[in-house]
Amino acid sequence: MTGSLTLGVLGGMGPAATLDFLQKLQAYTPAEQDQDHIRVLVDINPKVPDRNAPGSLAGPLLAEMAGALRGAGAEVLAIACNTAHAYAGMIQRASGLPLVDMIETAARAAARGGAMRAGVLGTRGAVKLYREYLAAQAMGLVTLPSERQEAFMQALYRIKAGDTGPEVRREMAGLAKELVAQGAEVVIAGCTEVPLVMGADDLRVEFVEPSELLAKRCVAVCLGMEAVPALPV
Known part of the structure; x- marks a missing residue:
């Protein structure tokens, strides 16, 4: 399957949950051979500060991770953590990439x-x-x-x-x-x-x-079955 978008995943929050998301992403991709799967770039970074701690500095690091994923070739982003979506706007502004919002x-x-x-x-x-x-x-x-x-x-x-x-x-x-x-x-x-x-x-x-719904939607977006989400204004 050619022409699919490359997905960048901000993960590691925590690592086991990210691996679970990636497994779902693979399972929901309609593929008959390796080349039919979407390309996925993943930053499993368990060093992201606790998103639940008062005054957490997670946002700047997540934004930096997103920028690095773009530099590596990501064209659309997903965050394998619910709480980290508090920084969704910062992440999209820093990377210039659209986010499939969980x-x-x-x-x-x-x-x-x-x-x-x-x-x-x-x-x-x-x-x-x-x-x-x-x-x-x-x-x-x-x-x-x-x-x-x-x-x-x-x-x-x-x-x-x-x-x-x-x-x-x-x-x-x-x-x-x-x-x-x-x-x-x-x-x-x-x-x-x-x-x-x-x-x-x-x-x-x-x-x-x-996480299951996010995996399904990421597949749909990357394979062109759903429109790419718009960037925030």
Whole structure:
């Protein structure tokens, strides 16, 4: 397959989630031979400052990474981290490249089935982003109470440390069910680590997996089946 765009991926936040995204990207590419796959340039950089820390300096480094990906030949970008989308504008301005926005993609998917309230399993930064994007889809947001949000963060860092065992799986599924009990009609995996420990079978409502949707959309954009997103004005 010739004429496809080269995708640049800002990753490493965390590494396991980035590898999961890349696996999905490969799986959703319609290919009969090696040459049918899209070219992907990936910066797996676990040295990006914690996006959840107050006053994080992640933005400038992500912008630098994006510029380097452009220099290497990337023509469109993806970020394999929900919270890092807070710096989407900076990343696009610095690189001059369009971004396939994971938050936007997931919010649209959540609204597609007619749900009016979405629960988000994500960091506070990711939840803030989803609040804005879901509002644009005329949807309300369901969040965990403060103490349960802290429990989510503890589970998240356990996953980042490599723990994907039964206990953390039960904890994550339980948190998702709490969102449903509060009225969520759909649950969004608002951190790319969440799908590493749970899936659609864990819930009785729709489970939206942004990294999977991002992979599908990146393939569509790079293969010309969907228009390249516009750069911010």
